[in-house]
Amino acid sequence: MITNAAQGTRGPSFGTRVHRVEDETLLTSGGTYVDDLRVPDLAHAAHVTFVRSPWAHAIVTRVDTAAALAHPGVVAVYTATDLADLPAPPPFQRAEDGTSLFAEPLLTGCGQRVRHVGEPVALVLTTSRYAGPDVAALVKVDFQRLPAVVGPAQALRGSTLLFEGTGTNVADQRDRDTYDDAPFADAEVVVEQEITNHRVACVPIEGRATAAVSDGRRLTVWHSSQNAQRCRSSLAAALGVPVEAIRVVIPDVGGGFGAKIGIDRDAIAVAWAAWRSRGAVRWAETRTENLLAMTQGRAQLNHVTLAGTLQGRITAYRLDVVQDAGAYPRTSTLAPVTCRMAPGVYAIPEVQTGFRVVVTTTTPVNKYRGAGRPEATAAIERAVDLFAAEIGLDPVEVRRRNFIPPEAFPHRTATGVRYDSGDYAAVLDQVLRVADYRRLRTEQAARRASKHRVALGIGIAVFVEMTGGGGETAKVTVDARGRVAVLTGSSAQGQGHQTSWSMLVADALGVAIADTTVTHGDTDLIPEAVGTYSSRSLQLGGSAVHQAAAAVRDRARPHAAALLGVAEDDVVLDTCSGRWHPVAQPDRGAAWCEVVAHAGGPISAEVEFTAEHPTFPFGAHLAVVEVDTETGKTTVLRHISADDAGPILNPVLAEGQRQGGIAQGIAQALFEEVRHDDQGTPLTAALAAYGAVAAPDLPDFELEVSQTPTDVNPLGVKGIGEAGTIGSTPAVHNAVVDALAHLGVRHLDMPLTPDRVWAAIATADDEQRGG
Incomplete structure (x- = not known):
């Protein structure tokens, strides 16, 4: 049975099937996404259109904006030259002399290289959205084409380098020099296989979208993202301004899947355009732009080597990872996480891992649902099936013979990871x-x-898999009407946080789910937070809400006791009715609104919950x-x-x-x-x-x-x-x-x-x- 939250459900316990509170709005009037915003500050916003490279690898030799600037309805045309006063883009790594390596510019200018189709070269502002493509077509860009580098194998050959001065297309590598062949040479059975975990697009229903307005002193940015606070930090660093000068607001988000963690360079360029023009701008990408330029996922080439006995015991496993980073390395975590999770669910005594991260002339790769853990699982689970086939055993039986037993938890794997519990x-x-x-x-x-x-x-x-880790923030407040407001650092993109957090508050405070509001994604209201990714919301954000609600209950207790004329130890909150009452007198009680009135104002608690380990x-x-x-x-x-x-x-x-x-x-x-x-x-x-x-x-x-x-x-x-x-x-x-x-x-x-x-x-x- 599903409980209808609108009927005033109180104190639902774990396992209760509660309707999603969010759905009534989403299925009737609809959500409010970035492109739906109709706020006064954006009433006369200019519309952004990017001029993008049609080539995967080329040197930009000329950018001529004269014809575009002369077109009616043009507000501005910006190129890399206009960005000269901004801080240098952060490097993926630095050379010994301090030179920035593998850095990604906001716009690629004359004398610089484009490294994937769809890379932005110029930004056009027009008074009409539909004039944008016509004006963008008038920006004349000349290119000197260079050979493409498609796929990890071609990148490793190094015949064409993407970044001058690096001498290599390998942006990062670790641990491959520690491989030991002895456990495999002595084994009864060894299977090897190269496994391609191919590149996929994230394809959220809502593509990337950004709106921004500036008065020259403060910048407000509305962005489709999984974490407002990381967006604000990235924007401040890119624009060279204090974080206090920026407000980021995350409205409804139509899917993220990792590709919307933080803010990428296209959206930063949109925000910069508002900052530069001291006006309002907005951008919503087309589906083609989304498939060309939004970060993509997976893109690993994995070589597995598994050794074992004829009886089905796995004795050694090696996972060698080549991570295709695309044109610019946007993250340093994918290959390391794959390596850390290499042994999967198996008690393998010897596990060897190493990786290389390579750049190619393709769209940058970043986190995508699972981010390193699906790749590790795909590799070991194929390897186990190959091993079972080689020795003629049922793949179920091979798995049984190698599972980490339930009594071994918490278990430390051969790669140093602490598994908390499992069967x-x-x-x-x-x-x-x-x-x-x-x-x-x-x-x-x-x-x-x-x-x-x-x-x-x-x-x-x-x-x-490995989820969570780190911390999250929450603030819970009960107001004079007995209603509850939750400010959460977790940022929803369809997960149902309004419902979950309301259930937790109802369970702790006895208020109706319908009397709880949940707010997220506004850096003015929630300046410190982490956001939503890595399956962290309930275990971290939910735990923070749970603890904040408990703290509100504790802070309310002395006021309830004083109101009822009993000792603090003699007052209890009935979470079924939402009323405080003396332990021995359940018929004599006080509602939350009365307790708050006695306290002289809203009762609040703010919590930052931190987990010692991932789960x-x-x-x-x-x-x-x-x-x-x-x-x-x-x-x-x-x-x-x-x-x-x-x-x-x-x-x-x-x-x-x-x-x-x-x-x-x-x-x-x-x-x-x-x-x-x-x-x-x-x-x-x-x-x-x-x-x-x-x-x-x-x-x-x-x-x-x-x-x-x-x-x-x-x-x-x-x-x-x-x-x-x-x-x-x-x-x-x-x-x-x-x-x-x-x-x-x-x-x-x-x-x-x-x-x-x-x-x-x-x-x-x-x-x-x-x-």
């Missing part, structure tokens, strides 16, 4: 039972024996697929998951997060891929070419419940937002390979499109006939 065999058993695994294997054997055209595949993935959610996914061996088409028949993120506050929200994640994971496995030609030109700059997943491509997901608490936070919860993405991709990947194993297919890379699957079948058939 990996239990979640695997759940999905196997629901799937009726033995029956599926029997049906698969029957199809193979009859040489059925449609092959059946069963794929398994068991995962652990480690885990789960198991099982995919059942059919593959038409004549066409290569894959159909997902069933997808079963047991995702354990600790106690579930609201199943409605948890299930929504899991469903969205599974959809994205299956999409990566089967459909989605950012592709370029050999000149670095994107071939997927429209949704029709990209292949985003749609509802008819997916089955109804079968979601099993598992709840293992953590001791890292007072709620006992872990992150849920990325779990579905992490487990589903390797499960589907393994299922397709499993469907084709009897035909001689050992491995094929994602996405498992019909043409790729058909080609693998044809190649295996030719090899078998040739043999």
Whole structure:
């Protein structure tokens, strides 16, 4: 049963199915996104259009703005020359002489290189949005083309360098010099495989959008982002102004998935244009711009080497990572996180990891749902299936023999990571039972024996991920009407924070969910916060709200006692009715509004909650697929998951997060891929070419419940937002390979499109006939 929050629900406990409070507005009048803003300050805003490079790699030799400036309705045309007074862009690293290396400019000017298609060269301001593209076309830019560098392998060859003075396309590397071949040389069985975790686009429903206004003293920026405070810090550093001179406001956000963490260079340039012009400007990118210039995800080339015994014990594992950073390294965490999470759910005594980060003439790569953890899981789960096939054991049995046992927690892995809690065999058993695994294997054997055209595949993935870590802020206030206001550092992009935080407050203070308001994403109201990413909201932001509400209750207690004429120890808050009363006299009480009046004003508490460790959610996914061996088409028949993120506050929200994640994971496995030609030109700059997943491509997901608490936070919860993405991709990947194993297919890379699957079948058939 789902509780209707509008009816005044009080004190819902964990596990209560409460309707999303946000949905009534979103489904009726609609949300207010950046492009919807109709505030007085933006009434006469100029519209931004970027002039972007059509080439993946070239030197800008001329930028002529004269014709554009002469066009009616033009407010300004800005180029890199206009940015000369700004601080130098921060380097990804510095040379020994202090020279900035791998730095990314806001606009690329004459004598500088563009390094991916869509890189901004100039910025046009027009009075009309629709005049912008016409004016941008009048900006004449000449280029001297250079060879493109597409993909990690080409970057490592180093025949063309993207950054002069570096001598290399490798922006970062670690630990590869520590590899030891002995554990593999002495092993009974060794399997090796190069695994491509291909580049994908984030494709939020709402693309990037920014509006800004300045009076010369203060800059206000509205931006579609996952954290206002990081935006403000980045803007202050880029513009060379104090943070106090900037206010950032985050309205409704139509999806982030990591690509909207902070603020990127296009949006900084928009804010600078407002600062420079001392006026108002606004920008909302087109879908083509989004697919060209918004940061993208994954893009790793992984080489796995796994050693073990003929009895199925894994003795050593090596994961060598090459991370494609795109044109500019925007983050230093993806490859290190992949390496830290390399062993997954397995007790492997020897784990070796190392990585290289390379630059290529493609869109920059940054965090995307899971950010390093899906890549680690995809690598180890494929490696385990390859190992099982090599020794002739069921992949389920190989996993059982190598799981970290539940009694070993907290467990320190060979890569130094502390897992808090887990029971990996239990979640695997759940999905196997629901799937009726033995029956599926029997049906698969029957199809193979009859040489059925449609092959059946069963794929398994068991995962652990790392979420949270660090801290978050919250302030809870009860006002004179007995209503509650929550200021939270967590910033929602569809997760349902209004609902979750209202449930926590209702549970602690006994107020109706409908009497709680939640505010986020305004640096004037919430100057210190971290924001939403890495599945951190409930465990950190929620814990902060929980503690702040408890502190409000404690601060109210003496006022309630004085009002009722009893000792503090003799007064209690009934969270079902929301009234304070003496312990022995439940019929004599006082409402919150009376207590606040006695206190002489609102009762508030502000908290910054910090977790000592990250948490480690885990789960198991099982995919059942059919593959038409004549066409290569894959159909997902069933997808079963047991995702354990600790106690579930609201199943409605948890299930929504899991469903969205599974959809994205299956999409990566089967459909989605950012592709370029050999000149670095994107071939997927429209949704029709990209292949985003749609509802008819997916089955109804079968979601099993598992709840293992953590001791890292007072709620006992872990992150849920990325779990579905992490487990589903390797499960589907393994299922397709499993469907084709009897035909001689050992491995094929994602996405498992019909043409790729058909080609693998044809190649295996030719090899078998040739043999």
